[in-house]
């Protein structure tokens with residue numbers, strides 16, 4: 001799948017498609033939910049569904065739906081208030097979707113995910129099983145970040161990267177990112193001289209040649225930065241992406257030449273590794289010796305305490321950490337198996353010594369190879 005035509009055709013033929021719609025495309029300039037925009041979006045998604053596609057809708061808009069009814073004049077800035085607002089707004093948003101999809105005889109189901117649910121194998125498997133069961137039933141799963149529960153360290157904030165992880169989770173054949181600009185531009189569209197890009201053969205190459213900025217609407221989160229990250233995560237998972245304005249949803253799903261199409265880069269990765277590689281925010285650093293560095297570079301090796309020289313930072317078991325060489329080169333990111341208070345006394349010790357000195361629960365790698373990704 002190399003040419004634009006092939007990518008567009010693959011999107012039109014996708015058996016399973018993830019459609020992500022941002023807050024900026026569901027709201028009025030005041031920031032409140034816009035029922036007409038919701039209605040148009042549902043029309044396009046329902047049409048794809050009725051033609052036989054399995055469709056997951058990743059929808060933002062909980063905060064937009066909640067702040068008016070709670071008596072606020074604008075989106076709250078405080079994180080706890082945003083979370084509370086999302087909790088009120090999510091129900092109101094779903095009520096709208098239920099009513100609008102109901103007109104087409106389509107059922108919807110709600111799935112609220114945190115980044116954690118895409119990392120922890122048990123939660124990940126459970127989310128995937130539920131999602132697939134919903135799709136088998138012909139239901140349109142509607143996914144949002146679980147804003148009310150997501151903690152600041154492990155929160156996406158935007159839904160772009162979450163949509164790429166969901167696409168990976170359901171083995172989607174296409175990802176459609178809907179926003180308030182019609183395409184990716186060579187620079188933020190408010191800048192004079194920026195031009196529209198209709199096809200990106202390799203998203204990893206375009207990252208250096210395009211200038212992307214944050215959200216200009218004041219409603220969305222992440223801007224084009226997180227959308228390109230999502231397109232890259234999808235491309236690495238072998239999934240083609242189209243990015244365009246929400247009013248182009250219908251033509252985009254039909255494979256018309258709207259917006260920007262991104263070709264897949266053929267490699268398939270697990271959602272957890274994708275999260276680690278692109279989205280995780282490391283909380284600490286493990287400095288490794290030359291032998292461990294070499295083993296890690298070779299791939300498929302776990303990081304054992306015996307090869308770690310130093311632990312920096314304050315982290316808990318399960319947190320993402322950087323793994324760096326002695327001269328500070330970043331080698332990998334990984335999910336560490338122990339708290340930062342436990343690690344120093346484990347350093348430099350073999351697994352046999354750890355078992356003998358501290359017991360069986362310490363006789364494990366600091367970072368298991370399944371929880372590690374090279375940078």
Ligand SMILES: Nc1ncnc2c1ncn2[C@@H]1O[C@H](COP(=O)(O)OP(=O)(O)O)[C@@H](O)[C@H]1O
Nearest residue numbers: 022023024179185187213215216220221223224
């Ligand atoms: N190079 C670029 N091309 C297109 N849009 C860009 C670019 N750089 C920044 N943007 C901004 O990204 C915004 C979309 O992001 P955002 O507001 O977060 O939307 P959403 O709510 O859909 O996630 C656009 O409105 C645009 O102003």
Ligand SMILES: N[C@@H](CCC(=O)OP(=O)(O)O)C(=O)O
Nearest residue numbers: 022023060061062063159221
């Ligand atoms: N989860 C939040 C969405 C946050 C947000 O604005 O994301 P996005 O529209 O993808 O930039 C909500 O539902 O309000």
